Amino acid sequence: MGAVLKKRLLRNRWMYYMLAPGILYFLVFKYAPMWGVLIAFQDYSPFTGFWDSPWIGFQHFQTFFSEPEFGLLFRNTLILAIYNMVFFFPLPIIIALLLNEVRKEVYKRTIQSLIYIPHFISWVVVVGLAYILFTTEGGIVNELVAQYGGEKINFLLNKDWFRIMIVGEMIWKETGWGTILFLAALAGVDPQLYEAARMDGAGRWKQMIHVTLPAIKSTIVVLLILRLGHFMDLGFEQIFLMLNPMNREIGEVFDTYVYERGIQQGDFSYSTAVNLFKSTIGIVLVVLANTFAKKIGEEGIY
Template sequence: MSVPAAAADARAVVARRTLWKRVARSRYLYIMLLPAILYYGIFHYYPMYGALIAFKQFSITKGIMGSPWAGFKNFEYLFGLDKFWHVFWNTIVISVYRLVFGFPFPLIMAILMNEARKLLFKKTVQTIVYLPHFISWVIMGGLLINLLSADGGVVNGAIRSLGGEPVGFLTDDRYFRGTLVWSMIWKEFGWNTIIYMAALAGVNPQLYEAALMDGASRWRRIWHITLPSIRATIVILLILRIGSLMEAGFEQIFVLYHPGVYNVADIIDTYVYRIGLTDGRFSLAAAVGLFKSAINFVLLVIANRLSRMMGENGIY
């Protein structure tokens, strides 16, 4: 064996020993991490082989591996359906609405709470706004029906008392998407605010003191200190949100929608549910799900690449 090769082997042995020493020193941390690794391995990575159904003519009696291959026939059939492109467009529209209106709201709320000086007031508001996160969409759907129903709803009752006509928040195509977006914001913005509040807690208070001594207004302090200090957190959350753009909120829509608003509310996830579980067309449903996941992956890569081009670290 040549001298350079022997030296390379020696370095490799030293590197392996160093690695195992680091693992041994942090063994308790790895033990704590083990349940999470097992969870994702068993429930997220192991089932991925089921994506083969999208390329097969699946039969329950034959199983995934025993079913005959169909190639790309499921995708060809899928892309030829006008209904699929309609639900695809609905998914895009609802997701963009959720992104445009839902993403900035927790950030604005976190900044407002950060500017509050009364600690008791801040804690009280924070508790109130994130409590809806712990309510399931099944219960939230019942609350929204009681609040927004055209017959006996609290909101429409107030509108009638003021001399107006009842509004079909949950039955009219013109209002249903808006109701979806704002109910999502109401339920989730408080929980997302916690992430920004944690990032704001790490901002150096001396920066605010120096800016105050220089005569900077509150708006200037927010614009030039607060937002730049948590920019990395904002970018990461935005990347993750763009990477899940095809997730338009199945549980919420499934609870609230009905055939009368399918035209504006039927999304890819509800379409997959109907053709996959209700109609038993598992191969076609798997093809739809795989197509959606591929788009999410591409969007995630593009968003991360753009963030790195703009000088941010991204998520990888």
């Protein structure tokens, strides 16, 4: 057995060499830092260190659940997370299906390039563009509203517009990038299936419903399960940059709260407990979604 394993390792050594940087990355930056979650159960102090800080069990969790901010944070995070799932997650699928119907390759490539570009723009620039477009002091959108006889809307300070703008920015920035995996799945659909459907009299719409969607269903299910793992991760940078005193009531979420308590106030153990609670919700959702996927005949992720 040892000789066979050694022979396989030797034969595929270049593949393992290429895997090594990726494995090292995950070990150093993903798995090793996981030990840090233990400070959620400590009264951690940088001066006493990780090993000498006293253990206090679930005290930080009990404190967090009894805080008046807990209900507000949970509600705000949950609403934004649902908005993202309902409005953002289906869009890459829809765009990929539409791009798949474009027959002119030059048009298809051009559109793909244009919708990929926003992904590489930082959130600082995206939020800056939003301010330029929607401010009441010379913003293009409000100038157009005023030009056509309407009254200027304070999109940036009006809390009723906060969630719409957050989701809108997410859609603009990440929808194009999200189509990559779906387009790759569509490229693997057997062309003979479309030919058979056409022979049976199916038009473009019926081909999409009865051939394309079933062919990429497993990809959609897997990506949905993985997305649920980050259900409560709304992204700190975007929301932090969009927050102001007028919309903080509906804009404060777990990510910004962790930053304020952990970085600004130095309460590392408490903020780690909050973040661990948020991650636990993601794990539970992944397990439930994976179990449901298997019950309906899909493979799931494990």
